[in-house]
Amino acid sequence: MPFRAEEREPVFSPEELASAARGCPALAEAAKLAEWVGPGRPLTARGVLKPAAAVEACDLLGIELPTRKPRSALDIDQLMLAWFTAAAAGFVEVERGRAAAGAALETWAEGTADEVLAVWTRCTMECFGLAGEAGDPDAELLDGLAVLYERGGTISLDDLSEDIARGLSAGTPGCACPSCSLATGLLEDLAGATEAGGEIVEALAEFGVAALHGDTAELTSLGRWLTDFLFRRNAPAAGADAAALVAAVAALPDRIAALMARPWLSARAPAEAAAELISAGESVSGQQRLAALALARECGPDAAAAWREWAGDEGFGSYARIWLAEQDGTEPAETDLAWTAADALAVLQDTLAPDLPPQALSGLLHDEAGAELAEILPLLAGTGHPAADRLAKLLPVPPMAGLPGGPPPAPDAPVPPAAVRPDARYQIKVALRDVTKPPVWRRLEVPADLDLGQLHEVIQIAMGWENCHLHAFSAGGAEYGIPDQGLGHADERAVRLSQLLAEVGDRLDYAYDYGDGWEHDLTLEKILPAEAGTTGAICTAGKGACPPEDCGGPYGYQELKAILADPGDDEHEGMLEWLGLASPGDFDPHAFSAEDANRRLDQLTGPRLRIVR
Known part of the structure; x- marks a missing residue:
């Protein structure tokens, strides 16, 4: 069917669009998964398929697994994508710990063309982050979609990649003001590098929106219908006030916001549109202000009169004076x-x-x-x-050691001076956060002048961790860990415990395994005098067994204990096998022995970690 580019209006029939929607890979796979779910499947406490069911679902969908005993369905990305798509489409509904096929599955199979298209649109919008509870919009996908739309539906992959990169890094075109060069640039840097054009097209193709023909990307019939729906028919009404327009588009990537604002801008003379937008920008703050001013710039040179009206304002008028200076080819004032x-x-x-x-x-x-x-x-x-x-x-604070662009970690990184004698000893309590029934904690006596690298080793051994994941200490807004340019941690070996904990009650945070998210609270309970013959770390008390590594953090550990305590649970045998246990009695969450902890600490050697008794 033809596409009237000058009108931006696809002329595909509803039946043709519905057929294309049913054939798109993401929803076809989601429908297959929902049919398998059928009248009901039990879910874990985290709302996903239990491991045995997840394996069965992967076999159904042709997903290859590295192991037939996955710890959780959450670890299987391709399955979770299908699960999320099925939920977004309404193919699967969850209630009281069970999933069942939803009413939308029957609509998808037997509904009218308009009903099928409505299901596809709702699902695609949510998966692209534009509706429902999906979170922030996917900037790269939406920018790729916008580029294809602006180019009439066809573009080479090289041009697509260049246009997306330019749009995500350049801020407002032609604007040299710091609000664009700083705000847009940093936010996009934090969002991550732009995906290659081919990867974006492949992601769009999963929903039937685009197709790849050699090195050329093209909008499909569904893609042309969707872009028209998003950028023209779903745009804020031309009669809306400027504040409503800005609120509707402020969270969107710049290119998308500009496209959706076109009907509103086209309904007004440039000076009138700019006047409304600048006034709206002055009355709001944050990202909405930047969005309002970016749209005002879209009005072009014919909007000069509106900018002049604000040029006399002491503060906010800076934006107008910078704009006017750009038009005159002069340098804006430093102030x-x-x-x-x-x-x-x-x-x-x-x-x-x-x-x-x-x-x-x-x-x-x-x-x-x-x-x-x-x-x-x-x-x-x-x-x-x-x-x-x-x-x-x-701002005067220098960049943290290890951050990109910052200085490399130095052994003499500035920290507070020690406030206690170097030969003093500390009694500290290390408590695992968010773990209860039983709680898990250790009471330790350690030299006050331990560096944080040595303290990390003591904590690992006393708690019972296996030291196979990343870690970091944090105090006073600074983080200390293994010095690495990608992690942004100051060197933990350059900082003594006594420099961060100086008074009884002082606290230090210790994080271990960023995936599972084990957070520990370290509290200084007592400052002890040095004891002759004791120079190392001692565990004097504690409670609770250390959770198994890679069990999913506090929530996963709670679920693990519940599964082991219930022989009738579908995951009971699989969990025993994963833990390498013969029976649930072999795992005791209350088990703790100070003697065992000290036996392990005895093996820790170092200049100040020799245990002498």
């Missing part, structure tokens, strides 16, 4: 650049601070902005920006 930089950095801090310690955030900002920050910092206090004070406190 204006500093104000917009502060605005962008405040957005970044508000976005990233919940997930990053201040020192790591500072390192990322320095790595991204580098020389620009050096110019901005002296001007920051005089900008009058509401966030200037908190940014000034954050």
Whole structure:
């Protein structure tokens, strides 16, 4: 069927689209999985198929497994993709620990063309992160879709990759202001590198949206229908106010936001549209402000009158003055650049601070902005920006050792000086977080001047871990571990325990195995005098057996204990086999022996870890 590119309107029949939808690999596999689920399958406490059922499902779908005894269905990526797709389509419904085929499965098989297309659209939108509970939109997939749409439905893979990379890294086209160069650049760096064009097309092809013909990507009939639905028919109404438009598109990649805003922008003269958007940008903050101003820039030079109206504003007017300077070919004022930089950095801090310690955030900002920050910092206090004070406190901190662009970890990394005598001993409690019935903890006596690398070894041995995963200590916003450019940890060997714990009650966090997420709380309970003849680590008390490695963290460990305690559980025998146990009685979550822990600690050698008794 033809495609009227000038109108952006596919003319495929509903029957043709429904047939294509039923044939797309992702939903065909999801439907097959749902038919197998049938009237009901029991699920684990984490809401996925039990291991034995997961193996059966993989056989059904032709998924090869490295082992016939997987620990969890969550470890099988291809199966989980099919499971998520089935749930998004409504082919599978979950209730009270059981999954059953959903009503949408019958619609998919016997419904009208319009009903089938509605199921496909809902599922695809959710899997692309545009609906439901899927989370943030998939920037690379959506940008690839937008490029194909803008290019009339066909493009070479090389051009597709270049366009996507340009769109994800360039910020607002033609804009040199710090709010674009800092905010957009850093957020996209954190999101990860752009996938190759071929990989994006393959992902789109799973949902029947695109096809690959040699080195050329092409929108399918479904892809043309979907892009028209997204970028034209599903765009914010032309009569909506600017605030509603901005709220609707602020979370989307720039290219997608611009496409969806076209009907709204086309319904207004450039100066009128820009005036509404700039006013909306002044009244909001964060990413919505940046989105509003990016759309205002889409209005082009004919919107100059709107920008001039804001040029007299002391703070927010910096955006207008920078825009006007660009039109005149002159250099923007440094104070204006500093104000917009502060605005962008405040957005970044508000976005990233919940997930990053201040020192790591500072390192990322320095790595991204580098020389620009050096110019901005002296001007920051005089900008009058509401966030200037908190940014000034954050930004002077040098990049954390080990972060990209930061200095390599140094043995003399600056840390607080020791506040106790080097020959003192500490009584510390190491407690495993979120593990109960029974809790798991150890009370240790250790030299106060242990470095954190040695403390890591003591904790591993006393707890009963096998030291086969990554770890890190954290205190005061800084992280210490094995120095590595990719991990961003300061060198744990350069820091003494007494430099981080100086007073009774002080605490230190210790994380082990980032996959399972075992978090430990270290608390200084007592500062002890040195004892003649005792120079190493001693375990004086404790409770609870150490969980098995790779059992899924606190939640997985809770599930493991429940399975072992229930001989009727479908996973009971498989779990015994995975643990290498003959009977459930061989595993005692309460088991702990200070003598055994000290016997293992006796084997730990080092300049200050010789156990003398």
